[in-house]
Amino acid sequence: MDQPSRSAGTVRPGGRTARVRAAVMEATQDELVEHGFHGLTMDQVAARAGVGKTTVYRRWGSRAGLVADLMTELANQSTPHADTGGVEDDLRANALSVLGAITDGRLGATFQAVIAAATSDQQAAAALRSFYLRRIEEWANVVELAVKRGELPEGTDGGEVIRAISAPLYYRLVVTREPVTREHAEHSVSRTLAAARAGAFVVRETPEGS
Amino acid sequence: MDQPSRSAGTVRPGGRTARVRAAVMEATQDELVEHGFHGLTMDQVAARAGVGKTTVYRRWGSRAGLVADLMTELANQSTPHADTGGVEDDLRANALSVLGAITDGRLGATFQAVIAAATSDQQAAAALRSFYLRRIEEWANVVELAVKRGELPEGTDGGEVIRAISAPLYYRLVVTREPVTREHAEHSVSRTLAAARAGAFVVRETPEGS
DNA sequence: TCCTTAATGGAATGAAAGTTCCGTTAAAAT
DNA sequence: ATTTTAACGGAACTTTCATTCCATTAAGGA
Numbered sequence: 078m079d080q081p082s083r084s085a086g087t088v089r090p091g092g093r094t095a096r097v098r099a100a101v102m103e104a105t106q107d108e109l110v111e112h113g114f115h116g117l118t119m120d121q122v123a124a125r126a127g128v129g130k131t132t133v134y135r136r137w138g139s140r141a142g143l144v145a146d147l148m149t150e151l152a153n154q155s156t157p158h159a160d161t162g163g164v165e166d167d168l169r170a171n172a173l174s175v176l177g178a179i180t181d182g183r184l185g186a187t188f189q190a191v192i193a194a195a196t197s198d199q200q201a202a203a204a205l206r207s208f209y210l211r212r213i214e215e216w217a218n219v220v221e222l223a224v225k226r227g228e229l230p231e232g233t234d235g236g237e238v239i240r241a242i243s244a245p246l247y248y249r250l251v252v253t254r255e256p257v258t259r260e261h262a263e264h265s266v267s268r269t270l271a272a273a274r275a276g277a278f279v280v281r282e283t284p285e286g287s
Numbered sequence: 288m289d290q291p292s293r294s295a296g297t298v299r300p301g302g303r304t305a306r307v308r309a310a311v312m313e314a315t316q317d318e319l320v321e322h323g324f325h326g327l328t329m330d331q332v333a334a335r336a337g338v339g340k341t342t343v344y345r346r347w348g349s350r351a352g353l354v355a356d357l358m359t360e361l362a363n364q365s366t367p368h369a370d371t372g373g374v375e376d377d378l379r380a381n382a383l384s385v386l387g388a389i390t391d392g393r394l395g396a397t398f399q400a401v402i403a404a405a406t407s408d409q410q411a412a413a414a415l416r417s418f419y420l421r422r423i424e425e426w427a428n429v430v431e432l433a434v435k436r437g438e439l440p441e442g443t444d445g446g447e448v449i450r451a452i453s454a455p456l457y458y459r460l461v462v463t464r465e466p467v468t469r470e471h472a473e474h475s476v477s478r479t480l481a482a483a484r485a486g487a488f489v490v491r492e493t494p495e496g497s
Numbered sequence: 498t499c500c501t502t503a504a505t506g507g508a509a510t511g512a513a514a515g516t517t518c519c520g521t522t523a524a525a526a527t
Numbered sequence: 528a529t530t531t532t533a534a535c536g537g538a539a540c541t542t543t544c545a546t547t548c549c550a551t552t553a554a555g556g557a
Binding site: 112113114115116189190192193194195196197198202205206209210213237240241243244245247248249251252253254255264267268269270271272274275276277278 | 323
Binding site: 303304307333338339340341342345346 | 506
């Protein structure tokens, strides 16, 4: 076994271990905000957290391990989908939630760091994928509900609709690196909704339908 | 002056200089494919290119400088927008072009590397933004043409339509890290088009329109 | 062809970060 | 209260990479 980090400190959750973990996670975020993933070093994190770097290496193994654990923590903090009674408001809630996350200095830096880490590290990639798929699945429910209420066509793919809401925002954030504002979130909702109402998100896979 | 890299080798385009540049760019891409941006080192690049690392430092300055130059090179190779006579085909051409780029091992790795680099380096970020804005501007023309032909509503924002075509593909590539196939490209086109036809991309800023 | 000098590259230097050893600390069990 | 042992951390060690010196090479002009 070369990977001592299961989720860091599961065997002895006693005060010290938990305290160390919290301090390291905190320090990791601080470093990410200041230097980004590229500038993140085990050395600095250990120093900032006030713990021995031996500990950081033993429990997290690498920079990617740190951000992956951070991502896992965020996954546990994620909230359930909205349920306002109308698709538009539900989707808007989702868009604003994403906007809030990527706009927030601390969270935004963390997301970008994990995205960067994932481009060259499997562990980070897995944590990232897992986080978003879970979140997409959670919010896809608002589309299911909308279909049941007759607001959207039967067969509309909820997961795809949710992806379509987030995509333009992340695109601006990491690809074109343009500012992302509330207006963009609103546009994303109205455009996705327009396409969904037109049936563009209906899954028509196998052409054996009747 | 601390940045000796103007575009690397502008003064003496003689055989050797050009040869060195080509070798370094080639080696950079190879390294990116194998180790990603995080694993890219000036050392390795120099060794692989068969040039002294002094040269790499002098002409590119840093890892970010390397990827930024690579991005600039790609920008110069980018092709003009399609003009098939119909929006759907034009947009499909765009989607497939993007798909091809991110699916191709070499190009895909390069794009991801620059995206990663841009999260913590200004130079890379600038190169990235510049590349995409230029490309978006180029392809926005197909929407302008479509509007003139009456295929899309007056006032449709071309740049936004093009962004909407790419966004879902990049979202899968770097955020959820799910596979991106031709099917996704097609969906992106049909969904964006549905929204565009419904007028969701019309800019209605000032309500003075008659 | 000869000269000037931009550009290159081998090698040395130094700093920074990764890795490991081993004694110490403090949870958890008895 | 005592024992056991998981987890911690100071410090030494090693590797890797960034950075610079200076002699050498070859492009471009006379």
